[in-house]
Amino acid sequence: MADRVQMKLIFRLDGIGFSLPVNDLMEIREIPATLIDGSKADSERLVEGSAPYREGSIPIVRIADRLGLQGKGGESRVVLVLSGSEGPWGAVVDRVEGVFSEKEFLTLPLAPIFMHHGQKAYEELDLWRGEPLVCWHPGRFEQSLDGP
Amino acid sequence: MIPKIALFAVHGKEFALPIEGVQHIIQTPRIFPLPLLREGLRGVFIHNSEVVPLLDITHLLGLKDSGDPAHFPFTVLFFTEYGTVGLPAGQIRQIVDRATGKIEAADPAKGEGLTNRNFVHSRVRYPFLDAATMMAFLAD
Numbered sequence: 440m441a442d443r444v445q446m447k448l449i450f451r452l453d454g455i456g457f458s459l460p461v462n463d464l465m466e467i468r469e470i471p472a473t474l475i476d477g478s479k480a481d482s483e484r485l486v487e488g489s490a491p492y493r494e495g496s497i498p499i500v501r502i503a504d505r506l507g508l509q510g511k512g513g514e515s516r517v518v519l520v521l522s523g524s525e526g527p528w529g530a531v532v533d534r535v536e537g538v539f540s541e542k543e544f545l546t547l548p549l550a551p552i553f554m555h556h557g558q559k560a561y562e563e564l565d566l567w568r569g570e571p572l573v574c575w576h577p578g579r580f581e582q583s584l585d586g587p
Numbered sequence: 588m589i590p591k592i593a594l595f596a597v598h599g600k601e602f603a604l605p606i607e608g609v610q611h612i613i614q615t616p617r618i619f620p621l622p623l624l625r626e627g628l629r630g631v632f633i634h635n636s637e638v639v640p641l642l643d644i645t646h647l648l649g650l651k652d653s654g655d656p657a658h659f660p661f662t663v664l665f666f667t668e669y670g671t672v673g674l675p676a677g678q679i680r681q682i683v684d685r686a687t688g689k690i691e692a693a694d695p696a697k698g699e700g701l702t703n704r705n706f707v708h709s710r711v712r713y714p715f716l717d718a719a720t721m722m723a724f725l726a727d
Contacts, residue, residue, distance in 0.1 A: 455620055506622035545636065552669045552725050553624060553631070553640055560623055564638055571619050571631055571638050 447544055447565070449536035449572060450519065453508040456536065456572040458544060458565040463577050465520040465527060467535055468492075472514050475499055484584050492520065492527060499529045502580060506560055506573075521577045530577065543567055546574060590685035592706055594713055595676040597659065598650050603706035603713035606682065610664040610671060627724060632673060634664060641673040647702065647724060648714055667718045669725055674716070683708055690715060 446461040470490045479489035479496075485504045489496040499518060503510030511533040518529035545566040560583060563574040591606040611634075618630040618641055629641045641662070644650075659675035688708035693715075702714040 452622075453620075455622060508622055547638055549638070550670060553621070553628065564621075566633065566636065566638070569617075569633055571621065571633065573621065 445541040446538050447541055448519075448538050449567070450517075450532040450534065451536060452503045452506065452510055452533050454533075455508065456567070456570055457532075457575040458567065458572040459519070459575050459577070460541075461538055463521055465522055468518045468520060468529070470499070470516045470518050470529070472512075472516060475516070487516075487531065490516075490518070490529060492529070497527045497529050499531060502530045502532070502575075505580065505583065523577065523581055530580075539567070544572075547571075591682050592685050592688065592708070593663075593682045594680040594706075594708070595661075595663070596678040596680055597644050597648070597676055600648055600650060601680060601711070601713050602644075602648060602702075603708075603715045604663060604665065604674070605685070605715075605717050608665050608667075608718050610666050612661055612663050612676070612679070615659050615662045615675065625725075629675075632662070634671070634673075637671065639664065639671050639673050641675065642721065642724070644675045647716065647720075665716075665718070665721065667721050667725070669722065672721060672725070 447458045475488040475490050477488040485501050486498045516531045547564050561573045565572040593604045616632040620630045629643045631638050661676040663674040693705050704715040705712040706715045
């Protein structure tokens with residue numbers, strides 16, 4: 440049996456590229472802003488609200504805020520649905536660029552000298568077609584919301 | 588080998604770099620922003636499959652207008668203990684023998700940025716950016 444080709448998804452926030460292993464992704468949805476229930480917002484955990492998902496609902500998280508970025512607002516949200524430690528959750532991104540073979544990516548460690556003291560939002564970059572992409576790991580992101 | 592000093596201009600201000608720390612001077616590549624970069628870095632660029640940080644030269648030199656680094660025609664690749672860093676440069680004025688000038692302490696009261704030494708050549712004082720200055724800047 441042939442080896443399964445590993446894939447990575449590329450998404451963008453404020454024009455900056457991010458890579459995400461497709462195995463971490465459940466699905467991609469475009470959710471109208473009107474469907475996001477703001478009464479479930481939790482600013483400390485960057486939750487904008489909750490949105491219907493399958494038989495229940497999921498928290499919609501503005502990951503741009505944690506990264507010091509603005510992110511796009513608008514009438515709908517592009518949401519990456521991810522499996523989290525407490526169930527599925529949605530990460531808001533500006534747009535999805537595509538899904539590409541892992542062979543196209545060269546992963547490089549990010550020297551600490553690049554970062555503000557204490558920041559560990561990401562630790563690696565993927566070099567893809569001459570562009571550095573932030574390697575974004577949902578599990579690490581969740582942990583960062585839980586504090587040190 | 589006679590030590591040389593390269594004199595660059597950026598935003599109307601000139602600065603001096605010891606040639607021995609210069610790896611390459613290249614046309615400014617595409618600059619990429621990254622989230623949560625430390626203060627003093629303007630972004631990164633790719634050189635020989637390496638991600639290289641671009642220093643904010645105007646911050647180093649105490650200039651107000653930081654400008655768009657992509658508008659600088661040249662980028663100097665400079666070697667430090669932290670690895671290669673990039674410095675935007677507007678124009679290469681001269682490369683001179685170090686012995687034709689002298690290094691003197693800078694006067695912080697004159698708003699000479701983060702450099703603590705000047706290279707004085709033909710009675711002109713150029714902020715002196717050597718590896719130690721850049722390391723101190725990055726380690727700050």
